[in-house]
Amino acid sequence: MHRIVVLSGPSGSGKTTIVKRLLAESPIPLRMSVSATTRPMRVGEENGRDYYFLSPEEFESRRVAGEFLEYAEVHKSGYWYGTLVSEMGRAHSEGKWSLLEVDVQGAMSVMERFPDAISIFLMTPDVQEYERRLRSRGTESEAILQRRLQTAIEELKLADSYRYRVVNDNLDHAVSEICRVLAAEAKHV
Known part of the structure; x- marks a missing residue:
């Protein structure tokens, strides 16, 4: 039976790193859903692998046509993302x-x-860790970084809306915990 696994959390929680590990180690066969975005492609990214890079006009046209499962302007950046x-x-x-x-x-x-x-x-042990991780990336301006931190604080308030919460203070432990969750969920299919 087809299932949907939603992994989310504030910027800097380690989602991308965890996803790479899950695709290799999950006890359940997973296929990563490639998101669409209107933001420019970064160095090393590839269209169709990292994201579907769409013009704002194409994104809007597909949104109006009902082609998105979900979509949003993220971090008040002016860029849209969607599945x-x-x-x-x-x-x-x-x-x-x-x-x-x-x-x-x-x-x-x-x-x-x-x-x-x-x-x-997915969350880090404390808010200071989000800031440390975001700064270590070196990909955003100070203004965008501050917006992401403010967004993280707001997003943490929604953690209880999720079926599972995983603290990413140790990568191996976090991946193992998510793999256990997936194995347990597979028994209910």
Whole structure:
């Protein structure tokens, strides 16, 4: 049976790193849902692998056509992100569960539409750790970094809306904990 796994949490919680590990180590076959975005491609990114890079006009056209499972302007950046419904179909046709790495706002939309989704909120032990991780990336201006930190504080208030909460203070432990969750959920299918 096709299932949807939603992994989200504030910027700096380690979602991207955890996803890479889960795709290699999960006891359940997962297919990463590639998100669409209007932001520019970064060095080393590839269209269709990291994101579907869409123009604002194409994103809006597809949104109006109902092609998105969820979508949002993230961090008041002016850039839109979303999950195309077609990504769920790809996973289903491969006999895999869909793995969505989405922001908290997107996760709320998915959980509303699919209450049986396996929702996992990833967090760090404290707010200072988010700031340390975001600064170590060196990819955002100070203004954007401050917006992301403020967003993180707001998103933490929604952690109890998720079925599972995982603290990423040790990468191996966090990955193992999520793998245990997925194995347990597979028994209920």
